[in-house]
Amino acid sequence: MHTPILDDFMFGVRRNLKPPDFRREECQLGVLTFSFKQDESDSPKGHSSSSSATSIIIGRAQLLKDLSHPNLCQYVEILKGRRDQIYVVSEHYDKSLLSEVEQSGPIVSIERLRRWTFQILCGLCHLKDHGIAHRNIGTNNILLDPKDNVKISNYGLFHMTVGGQEVNFPIGYPRYLSPELIVSNKRKRSQTSWKQDVWALGILLFELHTGRTFLSDAPTLSDLLTTIASARTHPETGVITNLTDIERWLEESSLDADLRQFAGACLCPDPTRRPDPQSLLSHSFFANIPPAPIPPSHQTTLADDVEIDEDDDGVLTLRFGRDGPVKRLNPGAPGKRSQPSDTDVRVVQPPERLTLREVFYLWKLSGGDVEVELAKQGLGWSPSIYRLPTHVRSESRVHRPAASHDGIKPDSVSAGSLSVNPRPAPVIVEERERELLELYSDRVYTMSLASVRSVLVEAADPNPSQSDSGGTKGSVETMPVNNAYFWFDSVLCPEESGDDVIPQARIPLATRERDMRYQYARMELFARMLLEWPTEKEQLIVEAKVDIPPIYRGKVWAALLDVEGDVNIEYLEIDKETETETDRQLDADIPRCHQYNELLSSPEGHTRLRRVLKAWLAAEQDRLVYWQGLDSLAAVFLSLNFNEEALAFACFQRFVGKFLGNFFVHDNSPVFQEYMCSFQHLLSFHEPALSAYVHSIGLHPDLYAIPWVMTLFAHVFNLEKVYHLYDKFIVGPPSLPLFFGVAILAQAKESIMTREFNECMLLFADLPESVDVDLCLTHALQMCKTTPNSLLPVAVSGGKLNSVDEDGESEGLESIDFLSRPVDVRKQELVGRVLFHDALKMLPHALVLDVRQADDFLSHHVFHSMNVSSLELDSVVTYLRLAAEETTYVLILADEDRSLAAIRLSQQLVSLEFEHVVLVDASFEILSTQAEFIGHLCGCECVSETFTKTTDGASPGDESTIEIEICHCSSAAPKF
């Protein structure tokens, strides 16, 4: 049984992530920034360039973004800035345990300590469940939300830097280091262990309860470290000895007995006897706290939102329903924005329902830039005089300035000092140390959400002020719609009828994607449709044809590709590990696949792409195999669903199935030949002059279109272009990619037709930059609608060849006639052939040229057809052109004797730039046996028109005149 994905991981667009509490001014975005020293000799693990370290960090940091827990600050984004500076954006609060102690001194309330400790442990356990140790605990890294709940912050640094290996600054505050860590070697220090966090928690409790900084009297860092390292465990009781401060504290008679026992357990110097976070949760200290707290606010559903919205308080109501957005805004409300109050809470409802990541996305769309924001706050470009050492060591004493210019608390300086050997350091280390300090500081730069909020509230304003009208109102024309071809299966095109054109579609896509107001509305709409999927599938398709909000692209594609059920279970069951012959090829290709992309170039990205590809190969077993280029295709889906490999795999698998199923078989040359043949015929059909030209210079699609059709352009364009392309491919017919290829040629038509073969080939190498994807897509969709299915490869023609009997049409005729003609024969023909059922549909709209002998034509012919038995077209071309203008298509009919003449005529017409020329696949003899066809026949007397043609003789004055007779049907066509 398939569970709808609605209820599990996938469409938890709003559920997975904890909605931030926007009601409180205290919730902010915090930015932590660091970089690493670009020093080859010192580079960790021998990386030759810092960028590889950056990519490692960014790759590993992706996991953090999906961690969600009430006691953890949500990670929002990890960005790479100039000079490989890394910016970590996360949820942030101004209050921390440090600020609490600084303000109010020792925390005497046992209840408060108990609750905090419990919440810290809950957070740490959640991290442990995901294989992450904090390793950076300190009173400044445990934040407090306005309800006095713990929000652990900065817990990802150790994880994302591979235990500190990828950066040249140490992680963790010296005074919280456990004894075993101080004496361990560097390699061991970078291993993930949760015992260190437990020790640090013990120290934290000491500091909170006493209000004192642990070992603040240590004269030097090495003294401090030596003191901690000298702690011993009592062999019988397991109690700490030889660390006076702690011992005294634990012996204080005023200390709560449970707290004493708890802290004593945390502060056991022997790591093997120290409990881990999970077991501490059931410690008697927490006897009165229920064991498994249900995370609040994780149950938010859209239904709740609607209720809240309909709680009409007259201030602001927002509802995006089926009948369109309902927005009401109290005119007085915007003025109140600056003063937070209960009424104000109502005003900020819309952003309240967004996740922090969504808010951040919108903030960026509205022009927000982390680097710019931080520069405003003094980061980065300060004159060098301000970058003088904040920490100078002379001999072995550390002088700490009270506070440095950029607000580094004296405490944080020690973060830079861990690499120092406990023994007095030689002078040369000082220089290094100072440099290391510049790589990292604890300072969290904050970005208030108030500004984002005000922009969003404004965005929800149904009556935008004039200033931003440019964003939503454009002057771009509607895409032209042609209804003349009503009867072809013009499926899946958003612009099907002129009346329904969605106004937004008139504005260029790039503008729409940059318009924060527009994106916000689209996000609302798509979030709702995803939640209600599959009920809303039809509407989802309609809206997706307009555009897909980039932030939801991965999920929307999954819905459109009908990804159902628990993809995680399916994915888990696939063997992705066993070595296969293909591995060598994968190892050669993956490190070369879309490497400009930060995620895909990271080691994490390589690992994941390899797994997705191996899973696909295993799932397809021996039916499909790996061809180079498949990596590029898989990368598209992985980059969109980086943290959800199973979803990436499921989308990739379905996409290949829909568009490329037959391309990855062992021997794909028959499929490939068929595509190339179709490509040529489509080009002749839509762009005859171009087709004739490329044919004449030998520029066959085999020479340039292999990566186009095999990777659906994933290997041709950069990912951004591919996303936009696939947005349309996914909601389009399977033949759309082929038409897109034709559209590319058409777009470059002028350049191609003025170039020789070599230059044309070189032109194709530059295509990725020059192609206008949007224009080509529009053109491709138009061509799609006017093309008979017969011209398409069977695999993408919508199965028409196999299902004609549904319409009661004869299938025997087509299957015998068409399929018996081998692809290499068809490929020699510049012009394509249509099958019987297409021919029948086309007859009323076509100029029918019959190349049979005149006598045969006179005896019976198709209504309104014309006998062109002569190939002296020059003199009649004007006449034919006029005739062709009246109709949509040019159909060429022949009997068996004259089939070659038909081919020659078709090629001539294409050379003469006649559009929409096709040959009828079946011979006249066969057609005449079909009842439907006989209805189209006429036996009239016909009329003739005579044209004269002057041919040049061998010498001047030697011209001769030839008379050419064109015979055509004189009857009016009957109504069909």
Place this chain on the structure above:
Amino acid sequence: MTSRTSNVSSSSRGRDEPARPAPTSVAPAPPGKPFQVKLVLLGEAAVGKSSLVLRFVNNEYQDNKEPTIGAAFLTQKCRLDDKVVKFEIWDTAGQERFHSLAPMYYRNAQAAVVVYDVTKAPSLDRAKSWVKELHRQANPNIVIALVGNKLDLVVSSGVPRAVDAEEARVYAEEMGLLWFETSAKTGEGVSEVFTEIAKKIPFDLLTPRGRPNAITGAAGANGGQNSVAAGADGRVDLGIAGGAQAQSGCAC
């Protein structure tokens, strides 16, 4: 290197020379008509075929160059004594599966560069099988160069060499091939490959084609059609043109 040849558009090819536009457009008008030489690159995946061409044509190097699907086409002009040679280079996909497309590219080629990776022994085996196939199916007078690439890995990155230079050289000599070791990354030995190939092309028997009417390309394309679409006969004038081209290549 005492070659008398030089690259028309880049006489000095320093390692740090910035990228320049496609030479075909900026090259000073060469004296006389260029001789067109169709050259094909063959070899296992990821041995550096595309990088080698990129170094030769644009004097660039790109880490993690993306794999070639199907084939890529580039051109480069060289001066050899009083002649100008225009290489029309077909850089093919390395994956074994694309093998069936290869004849389309090597048919009628006057030169072939068969590349292996000096740090990967199996890549030489693959190169040897390409040589065998060329001897059997390509133009009998085709000039073949065997090239061991990624020399920089051995020289400066400490990667162990997996293909003995002497072994490869002896093999090349036995088979009548040119042999080089190169580094597309540093540029070492790359221009020599093409220079030496140019020297061995029997130009006396080729007529320079001042009107490069893509006959070579057409022949390639047509050849491809024949190879992949068995039984196809040359149609219209292309087949004839292709045949003529093939003859001029074979006649020497």
